[in-house]
Amino acid sequence: MSSRPAPTASTTPADDASERLGLVMRAVSLRHGNAAETVQALDDVDLTVRPGELAAVVGPSGAGKSSLLAVAGGLARPDHGTVTVAGQDMTVPSRRTRTELRRRHVGFVFQSGNLLPALTAADQLRLPLQLGPRSQRSGRDPLKLLADVGMADKADRRPHQLSGGERQRVGIARALVTEPSVLLVDEPTAALDRARSHEIVQLLAREARHRSVAVVMVTHDHDVLQYCDTVYEMVDGKLAASS
Numbered sequence: 001m002s003s004r005p006a007p008t009a010s011t012t013p014a015d016d017a018s019e020r021l022g023l024v025m026r027a028v029s030l031r032h033g034n035a036a037e038t039v040q041a042l043d044d045v046d047l048t049v050r051p052g053e054l055a056a057v058v059g060p061s062g063a064g065k066s067s068l069l070a071v072a073g074g075l076a077r078p079d080h081g082t083v084t085v086a087g088q089d090m091t092v093p094s095r096r097t098r099t100e101l102r103r104r105h106v107g108f109v110f111q112s113g114n115l116l117p118a119l120t121a122a123d124q125l126r127l128p129l130q131l132g133p134r135s136q137r138s139g140r141d142p143l144k145l146l147a148d149v150g151m152a153d154k155a156d157r158r159p160h161q162l163s164g165g166e167r168q169r170v171g172i173a174r175a176l177v178t179e180p181s182v183l184l185v186d187e188p189t190a191a192l193d194r195a196r197s198h199e200i201v202q203l204l205a206r207e208a209r210h211r212s213v214a215v216v217m218v219t220h221d222h223d224v225l226q227y228c229d230t231v232y233e234m235v236d237g238k239l240a241a242s243s
């Protein structure tokens with residue numbers, strides 16, 4: 001673990017400006033299902049992730065980890081509670097507004113990299129810049145960013161010409177190219193061997209710090225927690241700082 005400030009107690013109010021630039025979730029609850037059968041996916045969750053912080057969320061299958069990422073990124077609206085990213089309310093009713101906020105402030109990284117098969121690594125990064133809001137189109141330079149993640153010499157390759165770890169690097173670079181405030185990462189090492197897993201999480205930690213991104217990483221991989229600033233455990237929809 002780094003020598004960063006101790007994890008925010010999950011009940012700490014968002015009382016300083018730097019917190020507000022990252023991710024702040026307060027008293028967030030989310031139920032799935034219908035009147036006959038409901039699941040409390042998130043139960044009164046508080047979470048603060050500051051810019052530059054890599055926070056891990058561990059917990060058993062079905063505990064609510066994916067639901068947490070979905071709500072943090074404005075993909076799902078909670079039943080109760082508040083969620084802000086870079087000070088912006090991610091729970092507004094308008095789906096279109098949430099999509100815009102997400103494009104502007106949030107990056108997602110998925111298990112397998114989720115790359116488009118037809119595009120080269122460089123074009124995977126150019127696409128979000130072309131799709132994003134006009135103000136964001138500058139973003140980071142795709143080729144420089146690929147070099148930063150160790151992929152300078154493979155910018156012209158398509159996903160099937162890359163290894164799993166390389167695809168994951170491109171997926172991370174693609175999520176960072178629009179300079180998000182918050183990066184939401186779902187099981188980034190699930191398809192990788194031990195050495196590649198360590199490299200990928202070290203890369204996430206480095207980018208979080210150098211670029212002041214608040215990163216939330218869901219993982220089952222306890223081996224990589226050493227690179228994280230804070231570790232939370234989710235059980236039955238409840239989130240607690242891990243001891």
Ligand SMILES: Nc1ncnc2c1ncn2[C@@H]1O[C@H](COP(=O)(O)OP(=O)(O)OP(=O)(O)O)[C@@H](O)[C@H]1O
Nearest residue numbers: 032033039040041060061062063064065066067068
């Ligand atoms: N769309 C949905 N409709 C009904 N129930 C759902 C829905 N999505 C998730 N759930 C339920 O909500 C709970 C939390 O699911 P979630 O996917 O957030 O867990 P998880 O911790 O990410 O699990 P895993 O580690 O297996 O991916 C589970 O009981 C799940 O079955």
